[in-house]
Amino acid sequence: MEVVAFVGASGTGKSHRALLVAHNTQADAIIDDGLYIKDGKIMAGSSAKKEQNKVLAVKRAIFVLPGHAEEVRDAIRESKPKRILILGTSENMVIKIAKALELPEVSKFIHIEDIATPAEMDKAREHRLQKGKHVVPVPTIELKPHFSGYLVDSLSSLWKRSNDKQRNQRHLGEKSIVRPVFSYCGKLVIEDSAIEAIVRKILIDGGSVNKVAGVEVHHVYKGDGSIGFESQGVEISCAITISYGKHIPTLVQQMQLEVKKDVERLTGMAVKKVNITIKALFVQPKKM
Numbered sequence: 001m002e003v004v005a006f007v008g009a010s011g012t013g014k015s016h017r018a019l020l021v022a023h024n025t026q027a028d029a030i031i032d033d034g035l036y037i038k039d040g041k042i043m044a045g046s047s048a049k050k051e052q053n054k055v056l057a058v059k060r061a062i063f064v065l066p067g068h069a070e071e072v073r074d075a076i077r078e079s080k081p082k083r084i085l086i087l088g089t090s091e092n093m094v095i096k097i098a099k100a101l102e103l104p105e106v107s108k109f110i111h112i113e114d115i116a117t118p119a120e121m122d123k124a125r126e127h128r129l130q131k132g133k134h135v136v137p138v139p140t141i142e143l144k145p146h147f148s149g150y151l152v153d154s155l156s157s158l159w160k161r162s163n164d165k166q167r168n169q170r171h172l173g174e175k176s177i178v179r180p181v182f183s184y185c186g187k188l189v190i191e192d193s194a195i196e197a198i199v200r201k202i203l204i205d206g207g208s209v210n211k212v213a214g215v216e217v218h219h220v221y222k223g224d225g226s227i228g229f230e231s232q233g234v235e236i237s238c239a240i241t242i243s244y245g246k247h248i249p250t251l252v253q254q255m256q257l258e259v260k261k262d263v264e265r266l267t268g269m270a271v272k273k274v275n276i277t278i279k280a281l282f283v284q285p286k287k288m
Contacts, residue, residue, distance in 0.1 A: 008112025013124035029081035044075035233270030
């Protein structure tokens with residue numbers, strides 16, 4: 001395994017250029033801001049941007065908080081990357097990260113000044129200070145579950161058709177603190193009918209549900225729900241018929257967890273609540 005470092009002052013655009021540098025150095029994994037990313041997927045870790053103060057953020061970024069380094073080390077051993085690109089604000093910071101994660105010594109240092117002009121770095125600083133946004137080098141669909149409650153640009157959910165066209169499209173994130181590089185290529189739009197179909201399949205494939213009578217998706221907004229207000233995610237409600245003979249509270253709790261986990265994984269949306277109503281019990285007729 002080889003380790004390459006990408007170094008630059010905070011806010012100069014390192015994370016924005018991380019994928020390009022990873023491509024040019026043939027790195028298949030990235031360590032950035034407390035996260036271990038491989039093949040465009042967050043494999044382990046927790047972002048320093050989620051910490052409540054700068055002291056904890058720094059500790060998170062250099063993997064000294066309890067259990068953080070161990071989690072990432074295990075993920076690295078399991079995924080076996082060929083080359084890791086570590087982002088840091090200084091060479092010393094990258095060396096500390098490599099040591100905390102028990103990685104080989106850094107074989108090459110790349111500085112932001114080598115690939116970005118002063119004007120580009122100034123623009124990146126201005127963007128960070130004025131808009132408070134931070135790029136994480138993964139797709140929006142992968143990023144959202146790891147930033148539950150945070151706003152992500154360019155992930156949109158299309159509400160059911162209504163006469164009010166201005167309220168037709170519900171945006172998840174107009175003032176996000178994170179914006180993935182891939183979001184510059186366009187917007188992802190997910191209709192409620194797609195979410196409903198996913199929920200139906202999850203429930204039926206579980207083997208205990210005989211019929212899904214209905215699925216409703218409700219979008220939760222911070223404010224009155226008008227355009228421009230912050231989206232907090234979705235609430236899912238469904239009515240089902242289940243087979244008789246199983247402990248209902250345990251079964252419902254299991255289904256709630258499965259629906260939440262799989263919908264977040266497949267859509268990138270934060271699922272705030274899953275309401276399941278048992279409409280009827282199905283009793284298998286005895287064979288004569």
